[in-house]
Each structure stands twice: as C-alpha cells, then as structure tokens.
Amino acid sequence: MYGLPRELVSFQVTTSVDSIKWVEVHYTDLIGRLRMISTSFSDEIVVSVDGSSIGVERVESSDVLVFGDRETLVKLPWSSEWGRIIGNIHRDREGVHTLDSRSIAQRVEKYSLEEYGLRPVMGVELEFFLFKNISIECTPPLSLSCAIKPVDRTIKGVLTGYHAVNSDLDSYRYELAETLSRHFNINVKCHHHEVASSQLELVVEHDRPLRIADSVQTIKYVAKKVAEFKGVKASFAPKPLPGENGSGLHVHVSLWRGSENVFYDPSDAHGLSQIARYFIGGLLYHARALSALVAPSVNSYRRLIPGYEAPVYAFWGFGNRSTCVRVPFSTTTNSIRVEFRPPDPSANPYLALSAIIMAGLHGIRRSIDPGDPLDMCAYNVIRVPREKRLPSSLIEALEELEIDNEFLKPVFPRELVEKYIEVKRAEYIEVSQHPSPIELLVYS
Structure with missing residues (x-):
C-alpha cells in the first residue's frame, strides 16, 4: 500500500456504513470554499446552517438547510466511526437554494x-x-x-x-x-x-x-x-x-x-x-x-x-x-x-x-x-x-x-x-x- 500512514493502513476498504456513527457534511459556498459540519449519522442527513455566515442569506432570515447526497457517502479512512457526505444548500425542504453552486452542475x-x-x-x-x-x-x-x-x-x-x-x-x-x-x-x-x-x-x-x-x-x-x-x-x-x-x-x-x-x-x-x-x-x-x-x-x-x-x-x-x-x-x-x-x-x-x-x-x-x-x-x-x-x-x-x-x-x-x-x-x-x-x- 505504498507505505500509507498507520491511520490509513488500519482502515480496510469497505462499502458498509454499519459502523458509521458520525458524518462530516461537506458543502461548497459560492466562491468555492469547502465547508463542513459534523452530525450524528442517520438515514437522512439534513443539517441546519446559518446562511448569513456563508454569504447566501441576510441575518434576519438566515436559516438554510444542507441536504446530504447519499450517493457521495463514504467512510473516512482515518476513523472507522466517521463518514463523509457531500450536500446541497436548500432554502427549505421544498427547493434548492438559488446560490447553491453544486446544483448548477x-x-x-x-x-x-x-x-x-x-x-x-x-x-x-x-x-x-x-x-x-x-x-x-x-x-x-x-x-x-x-x-x-x-x-x-x-x-x-x-x-x-x-x-x-x-x-x-x-x-x-x-x-x-x-x-x-x-x-x-x-x-x-x-x-x-x-x-x-x-x-x-x-x-x-x-x-x-x-x-x-x-x-x-x-x-x-x-x-x-x-x-x-x-x-x-x-x-x-x-x-x-x-x-x-x-x-x-x-x-x-x-x-x-x-x-x-x-x-x-x-x-x-x-x-x-x-x-x-x-x-x-x-x-x-x-x-x-x-x-x-x-x-x-x-x-x-x-x-x-x-x-x-x-x-x-x-x-x-x-x-x-x-x-x-x-x-x-x-x-x-x-x-x-x-x-x-x-x-x-x-x-x-x-x-x-x-x-x-x-x-x-x-x-x-x-x-x-x-x-x-x-x-x-x-x-x-x-x-x-x-x-x-x-x-x-x-x-x-x-x-x-x-x-x-x-x-x-x-x-x-x-x-x-x-x-x-x-x-x-x-x-x-x-x-x-x-x-x-x-x-x-x-x-x-
């Protein structure tokens, strides 16, 4: 394995998500900066985010949601209990946010x-x-x-x-x-x-x-x-x-x-x-x-x-x-x-x-x-x-x-x-x- 660090070697490849307890929810802001929030793992990954702190909403109406895309879920190789999922920014449960860049692709x-x-x-x-x-x-x-x-x-x-x-x-x-x-x-x-x-x-x-x-x-x-x-x-x-x-x-x-x-x-x-x-x-x-x-x-x-x-x-x-x-x-x-x-x-x-x-x-x-x-x-x-x-x-x-x-x-x-x-x-x-x-x- 080309001398992988111990943290990586110790984790064997698997597609199972049974052992995941926590997940890093990754999402991208308008200028391309990767952002992350950690949450407990569940069948549907949805987290609330302060939209005013990422430049997509005004402070007086700042609540937005990040919906994890299940197809992007992987286990993190440096921790057997952690996963990573990529998400889209939504204004609410009904529709994606106008300023969500991932939805453009x-x-x-x-x-x-x-x-x-x-x-x-x-x-x-x-x-x-x-x-x-x-x-x-x-x-x-x-x-x-x-x-x-x-x-x-x-x-x-x-x-x-x-x-x-x-x-x-x-x-x-x-x-x-x-x-x-x-x-x-x-x-x-x-x-x-x-x-x-x-x-x-x-x-x-x-x-x-x-x-x-x-x-x-x-x-x-x-x-x-x-x-x-x-x-x-x-x-x-x-x-x-x-x-x-x-x-x-x-x-x-x-x-x-x-x-x-x-x-x-x-x-x-x-x-x-x-x-x-x-x-x-x-x-x-x-x-x-x-x-x-x-x-x-x-x-x-x-x-x-x-x-x-x-x-x-x-x-x-x-x-x-x-x-x-x-x-x-x-x-x-x-x-x-x-x-x-x-x-x-x-x-x-x-x-x-x-x-x-x-x-x-x-x-x-x-x-x-x-x-x-x-x-x-x-x-x-x-x-x-x-x-x-x-x-x-x-x-x-x-x-x-x-x-x-x-x-x-x-x-x-x-x-x-x-x-x-x-x-x-x-x-x-x-x-x-x-x-x-x-x-x-x-x-x-």
Whole structure:
C-alpha cells in the first residue's frame, strides 16, 4: 500500500456504513470554499446552517438547510466511526437554494441533455504544491510577511521537475492516489511530479460534470489531510512561487450522443468534428468573461502570464500548450476532446465546469467559428486585439462577466451571477489594499 500512514493502513476498504456513527457534511459556498459540519449519522442527513455566515442569506432570515447526497457517502479512512457526505444548500425542504453552486452542475447536465441531446463528459488535471512549511505573519496595519519552504527544488531553466524520478514527493503522491482510489471512489488515471519545485499533478479519469466537481473538492480536502499526516502542507494557490510555473486545473471536455463522441469526425485530418470546432468557438468568444469563474482569485493573474505554459490569448491549437484551448493528440475516437487551459484550483469547480459547458454549447448554437488553429507559440504573436487577450486582473475579468453573462442564463440564476460578482469584487478590493512584502522591499 505504498507505505500509507498507520491511520490509513488500519482502515480496510469497505462499502458498509454499519459502523458509521458520525458524518462530516461537506458543502461548497459560492466562491468555492469547502465547508463542513459534523452530525450524528442517520438515514437522512439534513443539517441546519446559518446562511448569513456563508454569504447566501441576510441575518434576519438566515436559516438554510444542507441536504446530504447519499450517493457521495463514504467512510473516512482515518476513523472507522466517521463518514463523509457531500450536500446541497436548500432554502427549505421544498427547493434548492438559488446560490447553491453544486446544483448548477446538476442543472447543466440536465440542460445539455434536454436542449441539445448531448451528454457532457469531463476530466481534469489538478496541479498543486507541497511545502514543508507555509508561514504567514500578518499584524495589520503594520506588517505582512510570508515564508514558503518547498519539499524539493528544481533547477531554474532546466525543467528538472517534470516527471522527475526518485523525487521527495513520490511517497506522498502514491499515498494520496491510493487513498483517493480506495476510499473515495475517485479514479486517478495518473500522477507525477510537475515542472515547478514541489509541484504535483493528479489526472482524474473522465466522468459527468457533477462527479468531477465533487472529485476536485474531495481531492483538495484529502490532499491536505494526507499532507498533515506527513508533516507537510498542500497548497492550491495558482502561483505561490515567483519565477516558477503556476498550478492549473486543466479541463478536458467532450460531448456524447448515446455512445457516440460527437467531437469525432473520421473525415477530418485531425479527427475533429465541426461541432467540436463550434464548441471551441464558444470557449474563445466567452474566454474573457469565463476568466472570472475559472481564474477567480487575485493570485490567478500572476499565473496567466507569458512563458509558463499558461494561456494569455484566446487562441486554439493542436497540441499547443501556449493557447487557451488545446486539442490533445488522441489515439482513439473516444478520446477526441478539447482542453480548456485557463482554469486554476482556486475556482469553484461546480461553477467553472458548468460555465465552460455553457460557453461551448452557446458556440454550437450560434455556429461560432474559432478561426484557424495556431501552430506557433502564442506568446510570440504580436498586435493581439483586446478581445483576444485574457484579462490581466481579477477586476478586469469581473467587468467582462458583468457585460457578458447571457450565455449562462439557462442554467445560472441571475441572482447567483450578481452575488458572485459582488463578493469577488469585494475580495479584490480587500486583497489589493494590502501591500505585499516585495512591494515594501522594492519601494521602501
């Protein structure tokens, strides 16, 4: 079992819930933060929550409910009497809350099937860092300092980290993948050391959007838990280390009609159908607005800069990692797909994955031509028009979403989009008002 910690080894895999006495009810707030309340186990898991403390209700009418989804119930491997269930936020027993993000992923699955006769299939590559320590000292308004100690170091400019052998991170990623597969029903397709120092990547096998979004939240939770057992820290910040690659949440998408992958066309030289090209067209057309949902932090835009395999322009290409949309080389008809590269782990996966699907479907509905694929490094393109440039800040992305959100309306309630922009704008203002250590160093 790859040297799992004693707490994990002692718990054997089982689907039985007979011994569960307590359950962690996990739910996700609007901006993607995982929240948890513990309760005694019963046939129906429903807990009352203060909606004003999670930003979905006013204090004078703040009671909301979280309903556990029984399909997500698992035993926690570090305690034989504890389970975990994922829930949706409800205003009452009659209906889901307008600001519940998990329900958006459920709606987008239904909308795709009912309106287009298509079933979206998604997969993700989730990148993150493992640090020996993250030390942050903040004593407002006088000082702010941050110290990060990577577990290992790569040699700048030599790219020694990518697929490194005998890395200090090996045992951790073995344990994490094993724990996710055996105890949380998450099919980890592969995992490896990434380009940057102390950076890992987990590739999750394709599934329906809701399952993938649940998996992203679960991986973040379990990754931090396993790191805790090993005395280290897992970080999902998009760009924690200057001068190194940041962490992305690359999203792979295909659309299916029954058992047919409609992104495949045997008559095309690359096997890519016109439907797939229209889907790409939708992603590129709405890329600036999508940024607010898929790269939703101030730190996100430290990652989206030239030179670090992160996109900066709304171009697409075959096997091109400098573009916004990449069409990976595929060996089978079933594996033909498109990859959307701007997302990062700070995104709310329920909103991000759903918005990606809605943008692509809008491209199909309007037959949006993506233009010719780019066969050069996107960073070397000159005189790129504004509409083809991804936002350079969170506030710019939010302004784009405020203008361009009509394509989301069949699935995203207006109240949710408006509240999201309001909360994220306040977050941007708060973070921007605090000077960073490097600013103090340079300008003092």
